[in-house]
Amino acid sequence: MTTAAPTAAVSLSALLRQPVTDSDGHRMGSLADLIVRLRHDDYPLVTGLVVAVGGTRVFVSAADLAALAPDRIQLAVSTVDLREFRRREGEVLLSEDVLGHRLIDVSRAAFVKAYDIQLTPVLDGWAATGLDVHRRRWLSLGPRHAAHPPRDWKDFEPLIGHAESAQVRLATGRIPELKPAQIADIIEEANEHEQDELLAQVHEDPELEADVFEELDEDSQSELFKDRSDAEVAEVLARMQADDAADALMDLPQERRVPVLDLLPEPQRSRVHRLLGYHDLTAGGLMGTDFLALPSTATVADAFTAVRGARLVQPQALTTIYTLAPDGALEGALTLVKAVQADPGLTLAEVADLDVVVASPGDDVIDVTTRMADFNLLTMPVISEDRHILGLITVDDALEAAIPQDWSRRESNHRETGSES
Template sequence: MTTAAPTAALSLSALLRQPVTDSDGHRMGTLADLIVRLRRDDYPLVTGLVVTVGSTRGFVSAQDLAALAPERIELGVSTVDVREFRRREGEVLLSEDVLGHRLIDVSRAAFVKAYDVQLSPVLDGWAATGLDVHRRRWLSLGPRHAAHAPRDWKDFEPLIGHAESARVRAVTGRIPELKPAQIADIIEEATGGEQDELLAQVHADPELEADVFEELDEDSQSELFKDRSDAEVAEVLGRMQADDAADALMDLPQERRSPVLGLLPEPQRSRVHQLLGYHDLTAGGLMGTDFLALPATSTVADALTAVRGASLLQPQALTVIYTLAPDGTLDGALSLVHAVQADPGRSLAEVADRDVVSASPADDVIDVTTRMADFNLLAMPVLSEDRRILGAITVDDALEAAIPDDWSNREPHHHETRPES
């Protein structure tokens, strides 16, 4: 990995529009931009200069660079074939693409703006090693040109907006390091071009893509699905939790619902079809189809083994283990914590709570969330008239139902970052 030198760092803004000379001191033009190539685990390496010569912009290889300083940009040769600049795949222009543009502060999952780029000498030339994301305050009590110390380039994810090189940049992107809810928040705040870049990174991991779409608000989700084919929508819905997929399907235009439903893989299609029969403001509409139920005659050890093997179920659905009577009806419930603390050899019938708080599919969502709050439940089963488990409502879905729709628009916005002084 390239290591930046601790001293002799330069500011991009101090270099731009400075004269570029050959080895004999003759002026060739002025510096319009620096070209870097992104690298997966390293700082972007400067590979070329964009030099304005008359009315044209030409390319000069960084290999011909002899000196780079605010007062001196000198080439090591007396003659250079200045070719017309044409961006190649994977190249980034520090001034055109980064300076003054929005980036994502990965540590804070927030949009910031780049006000300057730090360049440092490295073993193989020069690299972009830092970013100044603080607006300059000219009317201050300190020195006129005082600037904040730049932060590490690797703390940020630049959104370049150049479609032809997006595929290369997606490989080096850091968006997948964020939590799905954080990515969803950023996508909702992003512009159209920024969304395209973010979604390109997310699309590389289908499971992450499904998790992100689950976290998007209805309007954003519908808008993003609008530009996708039925097969592409079904591909995403097929990996989402069934209750979230059912909600997303109902938000599609009516003429698209049946075709998309028909493209869902089994058993997802059956689960979604079942949930579509319930109103979304009822327990049936709120429940998910993931739950773990074992015969009451099973041992605690059996239950813990089943939990370990239930990798396809959402973790929230595993906080409670349900026990079944011989006829398949609900017999009891046991929290995962109690199961871990119990004697592994005891039967579930001995340790489970037989007085289970439950809901019916038609129960109002307000009654459901209030009941879960009153009894401090992490999950609550939804039962048919003959006490068979249809699904379970988890605390995350109950919270989502209880929070007002405009909560995410409250001020100040939870992932905005103000410039630091």
């Protein structure tokens, strides 16, 4: 692991366009950029300089660097290769790719801009160790330096946008560390090139990709699916919750819906097909197909075993265990907390609440969310006329239906506005 020495740090803005001299002190050109290689869990190491010699940009290895300071950039050699610089795979140019570009503040899950880059001598050369993301501090050596020191490079995820080095950079990406909802918010704010880089990282984990697409707003989701083939869309929908997949399917152009649906694997295709029959502003359109229901004769211990085994069921749907009569009709409900507090040997019929608050598939969404709020419910079953469970509405879906979309937009805008203060 690289150990930085902050007291010897220098800013990139102070170095750019400074004269570069050879070992004898003769001017060879001026500094146009610094080349680094991103490293997993370590600071990017400077591997070379891009020096402007006349009208040509040439490469100089970092191994040939004798001194690097705001007033002195000197090489340890007297000659350099004057062939035009060509970037190699995996190389990142600090000025061209990072300085002045947007990055992601990983701790805040928000976009910021890089106004300067701190370089520090390390055991194996020089490394980019810090970033200045404050608009008012363009020159890190100015009077505001003490008030706003550069922050650690590792707090950020740069979006380089260089296609040829994208595959190498995937190994160092930190986007998967964020929550799916945070990634979705960032993708919605990103431009096309930033989205490409974000989605490339997310695509490495298919489950994460599905979770992120579940969190995207309808417009962003539709726009991103537009450029994917039917098979690629189906691959994502196959991993999404059935209710979210059904909503996403209906947002596709009409001519794509059946082909994508036909490509879904069973049992996801059957779940989605069943949900398509409900209007999205009803309980049926809001419900998901995940729930846990056991015969009322089962014991509390049996319920725990069922919960442990329900690895494919979304966690929100496991906060309540439902009990069934011999004919399969809904009989009672038992919260997971109450189950933990009960004797494991008791039957569910002995501990379940028989007065279950339910919804019918045609119930209005507003009525449903109001009912869940009135009774402090984390889940509410949607039942048929003969009281068989058709699906389950979870509190996260109820909140999404109840909270206006512009609230989340206002919060996102506030985060970005405050990121450069």
